[in-house]
Amino acid sequence: MPDNHSPARRRVLALFGAAGATAMLLGSLPRRALAAALPHLSTATNATAKALNYTEDASKAPAPHKAGQDCSNCMHYQGKAGEAYGPCALFPGLDVDAKGWCAGYAVKS
Numbered sequence: 081m082p083d084n085h086s087p088a089r090r091r092v093l094a095l096f097g098a099a100g101a102t103a104m105l106l107g108s109l110p111r112r113a114l115a116a117a118l119p120h121l122s123t124a125t126n127a128t129a130k131a132l133n134y135t136e137d138a139s140k141a142p143a144p145h146k147a148g149q150d151c152s153n154c155m156h157y158q159g160k161a162g163e164a165y166g167p168c169a170l171f172p173g174l175d176v177d178a179k180g181w182c183a184g185y186a187v188k189s
C-alpha cells in the first residue's frame with residue numbers, strides 16, 4: 081500500500097499546487113498589465129510623427145482630418161477599447177493617444 085502521507089509526497093503536491101495557483105493568477109491578469117508600458121509618441125522626438133501632424137487631441141488636428149476620426153477608430157491602432165493609449169502599426173515601440181490623430185489615419189473596416 082503506498083504511503084500517501086509522506087513528507088516528500090506532501091512537498092511535491094504543495095509545489096504543484098503553488099505552481100498551478102501562480103499560473104492561474106498570471107493567466108487572469110490583463111495582457112497589458114504584464115507588458116511594459118511603451119513610451120508615448122511625441123512630435124518633439126519623432127520626425128515621422130511631426131511630418132504626419134500627429135496630435136494627442138484629434139479635435140485640434142489640421143486638414144485633412146475629419147470630425148470623428150481618431151486613433152481609436154484607425155485601422156493602424158492596436159490598443160484595446162477603453163484604454164487611453166495603445167500601439168500603432170506606423171510607430172513601432174510607441175503608444176499613441178486613443179483620442180489622437182495623424183495624417184496616416186485610415187478608417188478601420
Ligand code: SF4
Pocket residue numbers: 134150151152154155156157168169170171176180181182183184185186
Ligand atoms: S496611423 Fe492611425 S493610430 Fe497611428 S497615429 Fe495615425 S491616426 Fe493614430
